[in-house]
């Protein structure tokens with residue numbers, strides 16, 4: 001029997017499949033389509049200290065082999081996530097969930113994590129220092145090793161739960177950022193967030209997205225993700241949550257061979273809302289095809 005279990009920072013997942021933050025809401029929306037308890041876990045929508053309305057529309061543009069988004073961290077704010085979203089999730093999901101948090105200052109990251117820390121069903125914090133779609137925060141923390149280490153150290157002080165720092169691909173040297181997070185006390189890193197991109201409407205002669213630029217994700221970015229996961233795996237000892245363009249069981253195996261312990265699925269959820277369930281169902285036969293009995297044994301297998 002194929003063993004799909006993996007261990008992510010001390011917590012065993014039934015399989016390595018994790019819907020990526022921003023593409024799976026707070027989970028209960030997808031529970032209307034299938035039993036989301038089949039998932040390894042999922043990462044909920046990026047949560048900030050204050051509620052955020054997000055960016056003006058249009059916020060999405062389709063591209064060949066991917067999509068641009070500039071949602072701008074729309075969320076109801078941490079207090080409403082605790083009082084309204086998590087209780088709805090609890091009714092349909094009985095596994096530890098990954099809490100994705102974002103901020104515009106170190107204080108905001110710390111306070112958001114501190115307030116969420118008391119929620120028993122939160123298994124991991126995924127600290128997003130890489131959002132390209134907000135101004136004055138997000139990605140600026142993820143493009144400097146010093147800032148990345150500072151955020152990591154600050155959130156480390158307010159939680160004993162595993163902290164996974166989500167890295168930006170919009171840097172020349174992702175390895176130095178990953179090492180800084182490890183030095184700051186991170187239990188893991190997740191990569192990659194979206195690549196900064198842009199499209200222009202040739203009839204209007206204006207950017208399609210109201211924010212002008214957006215984050216590019218989907219199948220086209222997979223080779224960038226594989227390269228960065230591979231490089232970071234060689235440089236740090238902490239586990240990697242890999243993502244970027246994955247949409248099949250074969251893609252999951254590819255990212256794991258590069259060095260990922262678990263794999264998040266993002267844009268594909270918007271193409272096929274059953275994508276994660278389908279990948280989980282396909283995994284055992286694909287593992288058999290490639291002679292894999294125990295999925296956790298292939299982590300970093302390409303090195």
Ligand SMILES: Cc1cc2nc3c(=O)[nH]c(=O)nc-3n(C[C@H](O)[C@H](O)[C@H](O)COP(=O)(O)O)c2cc1C
Nearest residue numbers: 020021022046069128192193217218244245266267
């Ligand atoms: C519509 C949309 C919203 C997103 N929102 C968030 C977010 O709130 N927080 C975050 O860390 N990443 C966010 N992301 C990035 C994804 O979690 C993921 O890192 C990225 O899309 C790459 O994976 P993919 O190619 O499988 O989509 C968002 C992506 C999309 C497409």
